[in-house]
Amino acid sequence: MEDAPVLIAPSLLSADLLDLRSELEAIETADWAHIDVMDGHYVPNLTFGPAMVAAVRRQGDLAADVHLMVTNPDECVGLYLDAGADVVSFHMEAARHPHRIVSQIHAAGAKAAVALNPGTPVGALEALLGELDMVLVMSVDPGFGGQSFIPSTLGKLRDLRRLCERVGAAPLVEVDGGVGDVNAADIVAAGADVLVAGSSVFGRPDRAAAVERLRRAGYLGRTGRA
């Protein structure tokens, strides 16, 4: 993926939910809208459901990048596909039958991704890697926005790149948690293709400028040129 642009996916978890239409317009230069689905069981927090995915798809051109943090992805993934999800990530740690979920996502025409918590080694993915469009590497423990990036993620990204080379797979790699313009170049240099950013976009008065800063940092990380 050396010459492909790095994709920017602002996380709506940190958006002003009372003004979601304006927030989506403010990030229209981004690539994907990252939608964190938290069920209050897999993680303590409780957030969005399929209605949110459908609403985002109706507004603008951003692809709906749905991150399922739920105990039962096998049972509920269909609801998010029906709602129009373009990319669906489910947690390896929560899935009972991951191959079946991947097939279901593909049958709906969406991209399939598996998310790995910081404590889960990349080897857990080996049997599934060839079927995935993307791997979501969590760089914080899931559940909340605004946490600090876990530095060991950089080594994990390099491990993932080596594993992909060994098995001949080339999924996109998305990194989620504590990503901002200060660390984005290093994260991309270590192997990321998609940057999720919540507080570093919606915590700034000028969201579009924050997206642009991430884009520039991503370009620097990919090319070594500022």
Ligand SMILES: O=C(CO)[C@@H](O)[C@H](O)COP(=O)(O)O
């Ligand atoms: O999935 C999650 C958290 O569980 C994320 O998508 C957060 O929404 C990222 O927020 P920041 O760390 O960028 O503020």
Ligand SMILES: [Co+2]
């Ligand atoms: Co997320």
